[in-house]
Amino acid sequence: MAAVYTQKHEAQVKGGPEEGLSLSHPVHSDTTRRWIVASYWLVVLLCLPVWYYMTSIERLPLPTERIGLLEGKRVTFPIKIDLDLGNQFDSVQRGMYARGMEEDLSLLKQQSIDFPPLDFEFTFNADRHPVDPCLQSETDEAEDSYYVHFRMVDVDRPFVTCGRHLVVGVKDTLRIPLPVTDAIRDLVAPYSNQKLHPTAAESRIAQYSPTYRLAFTLLNEDASVGGAATGWEIHEALSRYIHPTLTQLRDLHNFTVESQVQYFGGLTFDPQLEVSDGVQRWTLSEEQMSVFINSAEWTLTSGVSNDPVLHFILFVPSAERRPLVTHTTFVGQRNDSFVLPQWGGVVIHNPPIAGQGSPNTFLSLHDLSGPFNTFRAQLAALLGVPHFTPQVTALDRAKFGITPWQLDALKRRRSLENIANSADALRSIVHLVNQIENMPVGQDVLGQVDGALAALDATTPATQEQSSRSLSHLLAHSIDALTLSSQAFFNPGMIGLLYYPTEHKYAVYTPLFAPVAVPLVVALVRDLRGWRARRRAASKQKTE
Amino acid sequence: MANTLGMYRTVKRLGIPDSNIILMLADDVACNARNHFPGTVFANADRKLDLYGDNIEVDYRGYEVTVENFIRLLTGRVSPTLPRSKRLLTDARSNVFVYMTGHGGAEFLKFQDNEEISAFDIADAFEQMWQKRRYNELFFMVDTCQANTMYTKFYSPNILATGSSELKENSYSHHNDADIGVAVIDSFTHYILQYMEGQNSTSKTTLQDLFATYDPVRIKSHAGVRSDLYHRPLDQVRITDFLGAVSKVDVLPLDY
Numbered sequence: 001m002a003a004v005y006t007q008k009h010e011a012q013v014k015g016g017p018e019e020g021l022s023l024s025h026p027v028h029s030d031t032t033r034r035w036i037v038a039s040y041w042l043v044v045l046l047c048l049p050v051w052y053y054m055t056s057i058e059r060l061p062l063p064t065e066r067i068g069l070l071e072g073k074r075v076t077f078p079i080k081i082d083l084d085l086g087n088q089f090d091s092v093q094r095g096m097y098a099r100g101m102e103e104d105l106s107l108l109k110q111q112s113i114d115f116p117p118l119d120f121e122f123t124f125n126a127d128r129h130p131v132d133p134c135l136q137s138e139t140d141e142a143e144d145s146y147y148v149h150f151r152m153v154d155v156d157r158p159f160v161t162c163g164r165h166l167v168v169g170v171k172d173t174l175r176i177p178l179p180v181t182d183a184i185r186d187l188v189a190p191y192s193n194q195k196l197h198p199t200a201a202e203s204r205i206a207q208y209s210p211t212y213r214l215a216f217t218l219l220n221e222d223a224s225v226g227g228a229a230t231g232w233e234i235h236e237a238l239s240r241y242i243h244p245t246l247t248q249l250r251d252l253h254n255f256t257v258e259s260q261v262q263y264f265g266g267l268t269f270d271p272q273l274e275v276s277d278g279v280q281r282w283t284l285s286e287e288q289m290s291v292f293i294n295s296a297e298w299t300l301t302s303g304v305s306n307d308p309v310l311h312f313i314l315f316v317p318s319a320e321r322r323p324l325v326t327h328t329t330f331v332g333q334r335n336d337s338f339v340l341p342q343w344g345g346v347v348i349h350n351p352p353i354a355g356q357g358s359p360n361t362f363l364s365l366h367d368l369s370g371p372f373n374t375f376r377a378q379l380a381a382l383l384g385v386p387h388f389t390p391q392v393t394a395l396d397r398a399k400f401g402i403t404p405w406q407l408d409a410l411k412r413r414r415s416l417e418n419i420a421n422s423a424d425a426l427r428s429i430v431h432l433v434n435q436i437e438n439m440p441v442g443q444d445v446l447g448q449v450d451g452a453l454a455a456l457d458a459t460t461p462a463t464q465e466q467s468s469r470s471l472s473h474l475l476a477h478s479i480d481a482l483t484l485s486s487q488a489f490f491n492p493g494m495i496g497l498l499y500y501p502t503e504h505k506y507a508v509y510t511p512l513f514a515p516v517a518v519p520l521v522v523a524l525v526r527d528l529r530g531w532r533a534r535r536r537a538a539s540k541q542k543t544e
Numbered sequence: 545m546a547n548t549l550g551m552y553r554t555v556k557r558l559g560i561p562d563s564n565i566i567l568m569l570a571d572d573v574a575c576n577a578r579n580h581f582p583g584t585v586f587a588n589a590d591r592k593l594d595l596y597g598d599n600i601e602v603d604y605r606g607y608e609v610t611v612e613n614f615i616r617l618l619t620g621r622v623s624p625t626l627p628r629s630k631r632l633l634t635d636a637r638s639n640v641f642v643y644m645t646g647h648g649g650a651e652f653l654k655f656q657d658n659e660e661i662s663a664f665d666i667a668d669a670f671e672q673m674w675q676k677r678r679y680n681e682l683f684f685m686v687d688t689c690q691a692n693t694m695y696t697k698f699y700s701p702n703i704l705a706t707g708s709s710e711l712k713e714n715s716y717s718h719h720n721d722a723d724i725g726v727a728v729i730d731s732f733t734h735y736i737l738q739y740m741e742g743q744n745s746t747s748k749t750t751l752q753d754l755f756a757t758y759d760p761v762r763i764k765s766h767a768g769v770r771s772d773l774y775h776r777p778l779d780q781v782r783i784t785d786f787l788g789a790v791s792k793v794d795v796l797p798l799d800y
Binding site: 028129181200203204207268288290291292293295296301303304305306308326328333334337338339340342343359374377378381387424425430431432435436485486489490491492494495 | 556557558559560561562564565599613615616619620621622623624627628629631633635636637668671672675676677745746789790791792793794795796
């Protein structure tokens with residue numbers, strides 16, 4: 001230390017007054033000044049990692065590999081069909097029919113693998129079944145197990161179902177109704193039959209949501225001219241016509257129901273007056289039906305929750321414009337109602353009394369039976385309940401509304417949709433996170449992705465036990481997967497920081513950092529210079 | 545303001561319910577103390593058409609109108625407590641119309657006076673919407689200076705875009721109202737609204753017809769259309785596919 005001092009002193013003496021730097025008149029000693037400069041730099045350097053940490057975006061690694069593997073996984077639905085040839089055939093016939101059926105059914109196996117993927121399993125059982133399977137009211141049968149019985153019948157009704165039993169009526173032991181496999185296919189996979197499930201039916205179906213809000217509105221076109229419906233027995237009507245269906249669908253959706261009565265809901269157009277055979281009626285053309293909903297003026301829902309809403313409107317035309325019917329294109333078409341795909345349904349109710357000043361009415365349960373049966377059908381159609389094949393008579397349809405065959409098919413369809421959608425959502429997350437570099441991925445997103453993956457794994461047969469393979473479990477897992485994957489996708493934390501062009505970053509950083517950086521750099525440069533000068537001086541001295 | 549309100553009026557008149565319109569107004573000019581005609585916003589200096597009207601539902605107002613909220617709205621990444629009216633509840637079958645206006649420049653549009661959204665942000669937001677199937681088709685319309693640069697960065701399918709002016713070109717307002725001392729409406733929007741006033745919810749006019757009315761002399765800038773991401777020919781796309789609510793109806797069979 002002392003040596004340095006002396007050297008410096010000599011250098012100063014040597015350098016003389018022409019070295020105009022402040023070094024010649026140090027306020028601090030050399031060492032102190034260096035410490036000061038070094039400590040400033042130290043602070044800057046130490047802060048660099050902190051700055052980096054604070055400005056970098058948390059991007060936790062996603063389980064990309066597991067998500068990639070989803071592509072290869074395919075859900076199949078096991079279908080057990082128990083065939084019972086009954087006791088009307090002799091042993092030769094029995095063997096022959098059994099073989100024939102087996103061939104037909106193996107064709108079925110190949111046919112309907114596309115939608116939904118079904119995994120058929122057939123067994124032949126003759127002895128254990130009762131004579132008339134429909135007399136036994138078994139409702140707690142396992143899902144996915146269906147029974148086909150061949151029975152002698154007198155009336156010509158080839159196919160009858162009750163519960164999960166299909167009874168094939170045989171009139172003549174030498175000839176069994178041929179399209180047995182077609183009937184089974186229409187019952188088990190109704191969506192794969194274009195005739196049974198046309199495009200129009202497909203486009204009606206609302207997108208799946210675990211929760212729905214059903215909004216029933218009694219809408220008077222103009223109550224001021226009289227003859228309006230001032231009220232309705234909505235509670236009774238709901239519990240009689242709508243609740244049984246909702247109960248059947250409870251595995252799929254959770255419903256909230258609201259209802260209201262409105263007295264003035266004007267249309268934006270005028271229906272046409274048609275007179276045929278001396279009867280006058282007002283007709284809604286197809287075009288008018290498509291703009292029927294006057295959403296600018298009608299308040300149809302309360303909007304208190306974010307659940308998707310299905311609207312059901314019971315429209316009572318103004319007393320001056322009754323009866324109001326919809327335009328029909330063929331005979332036998334409904335002219336009192338129509339469906340707005342994925343949105344809801346409209347039923348027009350024409351009270352018998354018409355004309356200005358007629359008394360108001362109250363719609364009783366009896367009046368509502370027609371409209372609410374239509375609402376029930378519309379609800380089922382909007383929620384994707386398949387059409388029941390007309391070649392089969394369902395004995396228990398009146399009791400259930402939706403037969404177990406339809407319900408199972410719907411559950412299979414929704415499970416499949418949910419699984420596909422949630423796998424899509426997960427793949428999209430991976431894709432977007434890779435694509436958009438400043439999109440954060442936090443711990444909660446990771447948790448939701450893992451949860452969705454676990455739920456998806458539970459739907460594929462490899463990992464699950466036999467007991468949890470039932471359709472309801474599968475559906476529940478698929479709903480979980482869908483909910484979690486969309487939560488992960490819509491996680492509010494996943495919003496990518498906004499994009500700023502590089503020149504903007506310079507524009508922000510330069511005015512801030514330049515004034516701070518200049519003295520720091522200048523001090524360092526000056527010190528280095530001084531240090532080099534002194535070293536040169538010292539070495540010169542040495543050589544001398 | 546009048547631009548946005550004009551569009552709002554149009555889509556509402558064509559049958560889109562308020563619940564399906566998300567209106568973002570950064571300033572409340574109708575009720576501003578300096579508005580000489582309180583509670584009104586007119587589309588024209590002749591003050592015939594009050595855009596504010598009696599029935600208007602502004603979903604995002606004043607300082608709620610931020611770039612972040614707009615991106616959150618589009619991508620659906622909103623707080624779970626956000627009310628329904630502030631959410632974009634669309635799905636794979638929805639056609640979405642996005643209209644933006646304000647002061648802008650090459651690849652950006654200003655929000656409030658201190659923020660801006662870049663063309664990249666919107667493009668990324670649309671891609672995220674596409675990935676989650678939040679739209680079937682999307683029609684993007686922007687009226688600002690150098691508006692056509694706003695849609696150059698899009699890369700997601702099924703997007704149709706139109707803007708009021710080319711790069712390095714200004715969009716001008718249509719005219720001033722001397723009584724309130726401000727420009728009332730921009731040219732591009734003015735002529736679109738003028739065209740749309742002649743339409744109703746059952747019109748069969750197509751977007752091609754609308755685009756054919758673009759006249760650089762009248763608009764005072766070169767309005768552009770980008771349809772390379774779009775899959776349908778424009779002369780088969782009805783205006784009401786995006787700007788109106790015409791639903792296909794069907795009738796259930798009797799035995800359902």
